[in-house]
Amino acid sequence: MCKGGHPISAEEYSAPKQGGLATFDTEAILDLYAGGGxxxxxxxxxxxxxxxxxxxxxxxxxxxxxxxxxxxxxxxxxxxxxxxxxxxxxxxxxxxxxxxxxxxxxxxxxxxxxxxxxxxxxxxxxxxxxxxxxxxxxxxxxxxxxxxxxxxxxxxxxxxxxYPYTWADMAHEALAMAESTDALLRRSVISASPTTVDDAHELLARLSPHMKALASREPRVPRHQASLRRGRFRALVEPPPMSLATAVRISNRANTQLERRSNEVVLSCEAKSIAFPLYVYPSLEILLHGDVITGQDLAANLDDEGRLTLLRRLLSEGVIELGVKDGPTL
CATH class of the missing domain: 2.60.120.650 (Cupin)
Incomplete structure (x- = not known):
């Protein structure tokens, strides 16, 4: 709370702690509000x-x-x-x-x-x-x-x-990345040394690859700001019936990325990354670029049980949600 441009001390509207937790004094809050707070x-x-x-x-x-x-x-x-x-x-x-x-x-x-x-x-x-x-x-x-x-x-x-991600934020992040791998950045700086300026130019050059990597990274929304995962807890404790005819869709396509590696494929959603066998890549690509699909729309290299296993895993991870697939128009 605040009043007249000044914060009101929390002690004025909080009750004594119970079990280590602070609680609010509702009457005190209302009194302070009535007084202009x-x-x-x-x-x-x-x-x-x-x-x-x-x-x-x-x-x-x-x-x-x-x-x-x-x-x-x-x-x-x-x-x-x-x-x-x-x-x-x-x-x-x-x-x-x-x-x-x-x-x-x-x-x-x-x-x-x-x-x-x-x-x-x-x-x-x-x-x-x-x-x-x-x-x-x-x-x-x-x-x-x-x-x-x-x-x-x-x-x-x-x-x-x-809360924007600025070039200064990127520079700080690049510096942290470089510091963890480049011992030169962890050396002491000797002021006014004849080599200090040359060393500074070399260090800037070493930061360049990290800046380029960050600049080319797909924009990612932090996990706590991702689109809502309504019903994920329910899906974990009471998994819904899943069949090859069940319509599903990616929960937040804008922040979902697919990376194919030498021996696996990684699906990244906000701050979460999930690794799958490489043979799952075609089906994940269909999910990522499609709208509402069913298990029957997944790649043919998966059998029916493999398709259901993949969909159940993605649902439990909150990557997909149940959708409604359009039927034929009468």
């Missing part, structure tokens, strides 16, 4: 199916993690002070009206390693002001200073935070 529900997509589905859809579009936060502000009150985020935000005004003030960019394309607070006391002279009503949306690029105040009624808005 904003209720913040961070990571709301983790407990709301509709928000989870929307985050998953946006994550697929932007090839980046997406998180949803919910903010409930009482009338004529302000939650956070003016600030700039280091991730992009799509703001959805769901209930009420909120007056927003946007200022010049604090830092172009800000990142978590950039400052994200207002330090210029004269900055308020350049605000743009407008009101969002229920149903309105606002895009706030990372680095743009902003603040909001509820008007005469309560306000509920949702922020969809989009």
């Amino acid at each position: 904003t209720i913040t529900l961070n990571q709301a997509h983790q407990c709301n199916e509709q928000l989870a589905a929307f985050c998953a859809e946006l994550a697929g579009v932007f090839c980046a993690p997406v998180a949803a936060n919910v903010y409930i502000t009482p009338p004529n009150s302000q939650g956070f002070a003016a600030h700039a985020d280091t991730h992009d935000v799509i703001l959805l005004q769901s209930e009420g009206r909120k007056k927003w003030k946007l200022q010049k960019e604090l830092e172009f394309l800000a990142t978590p390693r950039s400052p994200n607070v207002c330090t210029d006391p004269m900055a308020t002279a350049t605000w743009d002001e407008f009101v969002l009503e229920a149903g309105d949306a606002l895009y706030i690029p990372r680095g743009l200073l902003h603040e909001g105040t509820a008007e005469s009624s309560h306000s509920l808005h949702i922020t969809m935070g989009i």
Whole structure:
């Protein structure tokens, strides 16, 4: 919770720990809200199916993690002070009206390693002001200073935070990859040494293959932001009847990749990789490039039992889901 631009200590609305777990004091939260405090529900997509589905859809579009936060502000009150985020935000005004003030960019394309607070006391002279009503949306690029105040009624808005993968992130990742395999990168740097500049050029050249490998990698959405796997637990504890006529489809084709190796084929879905015998490759390729299919559509080099075994494995792994195959048109 926060009020008037300042966070409210969790001690004011949390109950004594029970069994090592913190609990919320509902009455205290409501009292603080009545006194002008904003209720913040961070990571709301983790407990709301509709928000989870929307985050998953946006994550697929932007090839980046997406998180949803919910903010409930009482009338004529302000939650956070003016600030700039280091991730992009799509703001959805769901209930009420909120007056927003946007200022010049604090830092172009800000990142978590950039400052994200207002330090210029004269900055308020350049605000743009407008009101969002229920149903309105606002895009706030990372680095743009902003603040909001509820008007005469309560306000509920949702922020969809989009966390991009930047060139700097790629450089950090490439450096970590190179450090683990290249002893030269682990040597001490001797400042002002005659060879230091030459060594630096050599190290940059050694990073190049890692950067190229990362740049050519297919965009992958982190596992926790992948499309929802509805019913996977049910499929594990009570596997549905599976026959060669059962219609199935890839759960998230955009983030599923197939790699053929010398002695196996690897199916990668977000952060999961599953190895199969090489002879399964033709059937996996049919699954990956098809829409809704049945076991009868799989490659002919698998017998009926082999096709069913493959489909059951993929279903238990959450790679495929049951679909509906179109029948003949009458």
